[in-house]
Amino acid sequence: ACAASVERGENIRELAARLGLTGKGIYGRFTSLGMSPGHHTPRRRHHQDESCLDRLTPAALYWVGFLYADGSLSRPMAWSWRTRLEIQENDRCHLEKFREFLGATNPIKSRVHRRTNKNGLPSKSCYLLVTSDRIGERLNALGLAEKVMREPSARLCSSPDFWRGMVDGDGGVSARRCTISLCAARPSLLDAFREFVRSRVSSERARASVKKGRGNVWRFTVGGRGAASDLSRILYYPGCVALNRKLLEASA
Numbered sequence: 001a002c003a004a005s006v007e008r009g010e011n012i013r014e015l016a017a018r019l020g021l022t023g024k025g026i027y028g029r030f031t032s033l034g035m036s037p038g039h040h041t042p043r044r045r046h047h048q049d050e051s052c053l054d055r056l057t058p059a060a061l062y063w064v065g066f067l068y069a070d071g072s073l074s075r076p077m078a079w080s081w082r083t084r085l086e087i088q089e090n091d092r093c094h095l096e097k098f099r100e101f102l103g104a105t106n107p108i109k110s111r112v113h114r115r116t117n118k119n120g121l122p123s124k125s126c127y128l129l130v131t132s133d134r135i136g137e138r139l140n141a142l143g144l145a146e147k148v149m150r151e152p153s154a155r156l157c158s159s160p161d162f163w164r165g166m167v168d169g170d171g172g173v174s175a176r177r178c179t180i181s182l183c184a185a186r187p188s189l190l191d192a193f194r195e196f197v198r199s200r201v202s203s204e205r206a207r208a209s210v211k212k213g214r215g216n217v218w219r220f221t222v223g224g225r226g227a228a229s230d231l232s233r234i235l236y237y238p239g240c241v242a243l244n245r246k247l248l249e250a251s252a
Contacts, residue, residue: 048130049103053138058161062241063101064142065165068152073136073144081136086111086127087169094168094243095128101241104130150189157192160200164235166193168243173236175252178228180235181221190220197222201230 053060067073071085087095095108106128113123143150156162163182167173171182184190190210197208207223222231236242236250 046104046106046130048106048132048135050132050134052102053135056155056159058159059101059241061156061159061161062165063098064139064144064156065159065162066098066169067139067144067165068150068162069166069169069171071144071169073139075136075145080131080133081140082129082131083135083139084127084129086125089124089126091243091245092126095126097241099128102130102135104128106130150186152189152192157196160196160234160237161240163193163196164240164242167235168246173232173246173249175249177223178225179221179223180228180231180250181219183217183219185216185218187218190218193220197231200234201227 053064056064067083067085070087071083073081073083075081085095085098089110092108099106099108108126108128111125111127113125115123117123139145142156143152152162167180167182170184171180173180182190182193187210194208194210201222207227208221209223210218210220212218222228232250236247240247242250
C-alpha cells in the first residue's frame with residue numbers, strides 16, 4: 001500500500017503524516033517489505049537533463065569543481081540523491097547558469113541568514129536543489145558525496161576547468177594584488193592545486209605559499225605579476241564558463 005501510494009504520486013512526507021509515522025518510521029515500513037523509498041519516488045514536479053554529466057565536457061568539469069567548493073550531495077535515508085548549490089544572493093545569475101547547464105526546471109530559492117554582512121545587514125543567499133539519482137550517482141563517483149573526504153581524481157586534477165570552478169567557488173582573484181588563491185579544509189586538496197600550478201606555470205615566476213587561516217581552513221596563494229597573469233590565462237581562457245566578477249579580475 002505504501003509503494004502504491006507513492007507510485008500514484010503521493011509525497012513520502014504526506015504519506016508518513018497520513019499513517020502517523022515519522023521519517024524513520026516510513027523508512028522502516030519500506031525496508032521491512034524489502035523495498036527502498038528511493039526506488040518509489042513520487043512523480044516529479046520538476047525535470048532536468050539526466051545526461052548532463054555523462055561526458056566530462058569543459059562546462060561539466062567546471063561545475064563539478066564549483067560543486068566541490070560550494071555544493072553538497074546527500075542521500076537522506078537511502079532515498080534519491082539530492083544535489084544542492086548555494087551561493088550569495090549577489091551571484092544569483094551564476095546559479096541561473098548552473099540551472100541552465102542542468103536543464104532543470106527547479107526554482108531558485110532565497111535564504112536570509114542570522115549573520116550580518118560587512119554593512120551590518122542580514123546576509124542573503126540563494127540555492128538550487130535538484131533530486132536525481134543519475135546525476136547524484138555520477139557526482140558520487142567523482143568523489144563529491146562526503147565533503148570532508150573529497151579527493152579529486154587525476155582526470156579532475158589535470159583540468160583547468162575544474163580548478164577554475166574551485167577558485168570561483170572558494171578562491172580569490174585579485175588584479176590589484178596580482179594573486180590567485182584557493183581555500184580548502186583539506187591541505188591535500190591544495191597540494192593537488194599546487195601540483196597543477198607547478199605543471200603549468202614556471203616556478204621562477206611564481207611566488208606561492210600555503211597558510212592556515214581561521215578555523216580549519218587553509219589557503220594556497222600564487223603571487224607575482226608574471227605567475228598570476230600566466231595562471232589567469234590558463235584558467236580563464238576566452239569563452240569559458242566563469243563567475244563574472246572573477247572573470248573580470250582575471251582579465252584586468
